[in-house]
Amino acid sequence: MPKQILVAFETNAGSTQEVAGAIADTFSSGGTKVDVRRLSDISDVGGYDAAVIGAPMIIGWHRRAVKFIRRHQEHLKRIPVAYFMTALSLTDSGLHTVEGNEGISGIDIYRDPSLLKQPRNPDFLSFRERRSSLRAYLAPVLKKAPLVKPVSIGLFAGKLDYRKLKFPQMVFVMLLFAEKPRDYRDWDHIRGWATKLGPKLLTASQTFEE
Numbered sequence: 001m002p003k004q005i006l007v008a009f010e011t012n013a014g015s016t017q018e019v020a021g022a023i024a025d026t027f028s029s030g031g032t033k034v035d036v037r038r039l040s041d042i043s044d045v046g047g048y049d050a051a052v053i054g055a056p057m058i059i060g061w062h063r064r065a066v067k068f069i070r071r072h073q074e075h076l077k078r079i080p081v082a083y084f085m086t087a088l089s090l091t092d093s094g095l096h097t098v099e100g101n102e103g104i105s106g107i108d109i110y111r112d113p114s115l116l117k118q119p120r121n122p123d124f125l126s127f128r129e130r131r132s133s134l135r136a137y138l139a140p141v142l143k144k145a146p147l148v149k150p151v152s153i154g155l156f157a158g159k160l161d162y163r164k165l166k167f168p169q170m171v172f173v174m175l176l177f178a179e180k181p182r183d184y185r186d187w188d189h190i191r192g193w194a195t196k197l198g199p200k201l202l203t204a205s206q207t208f209e210e
């Protein structure tokens with residue numbers, strides 16, 4: 001049976017769905033069978049040999065993504081899994097891995113260079129800079145779904161379109177990020193990550209089955 005990869009996404013304003021689509025196209029152009037589905041449309045992940053789960057940072061990684069991974073932990077722990085996150089900012093603390101008591105160290109983490117923001121003072125991060133750190137983004141999902149050990153996590157610059165946000169969301173983003181509304185997505189980085197990830201998911205799935 002040919003292997004089948006699930007690319008599951010959540011989105012608030014639509015742009016992460018397009019990122020999921022680009023990742024899926026990259027896999028399928030290499031001949032792999034891919035299913036792209038919104039998290040809320042998935043009740044069972046049992047039929048997939050590998051999964052990529054992606055969502056935006058919406059005051060933490062989208063809570064539906066974290067809930068989904070937690071709910072499906074028992075199957076996801078048996079197959080190769082990768083996560084991707086879209087966001088507007090990632091504090092460049094110099095740390096490339098998540099160490100400590102989350103139970104995972106040395107995860108392969110891909111950081112889109114256009115997302116990285118240099119802290120004003122690397123020895124003393126501000127509240128805002130700490131909220132956008134690698135640890136702040138990854139620790140909740142790694143803690144809430146500890147059985148799943150992702151083979152890779154990609155963090156990508158997303159898109160900001162105020163017209164697609166609810167009023168309180170707009171105010172939150174304006175106050176916290178003060179970013180210009182525009183499409184920050186870099187498709188070369190997104191496709192580049194997917195190109196390297198595809199074979200890893202498929203080779204790893206043989207190892208998981210043995």
Ligand SMILES: Cc1cc2nc3c(=O)[nH]c(=O)nc-3n(C[C@H](O)[C@H](O)[C@H](O)COP(=O)(O)O)c2cc1C
Nearest residue numbers: 011012013014015016056057059087088089158159
């Ligand atoms: C309410 C809200 C909260 C957000 N929180 C964060 C955040 O904590 N960190 C960040 O870098 N980006 C944050 N963003 C920006 C989104 O992650 C980014 O715009 C993303 O590309 C949106 O994806 P979507 O179009 O799929 O919803 C937030 C956006 C909104 C609307």
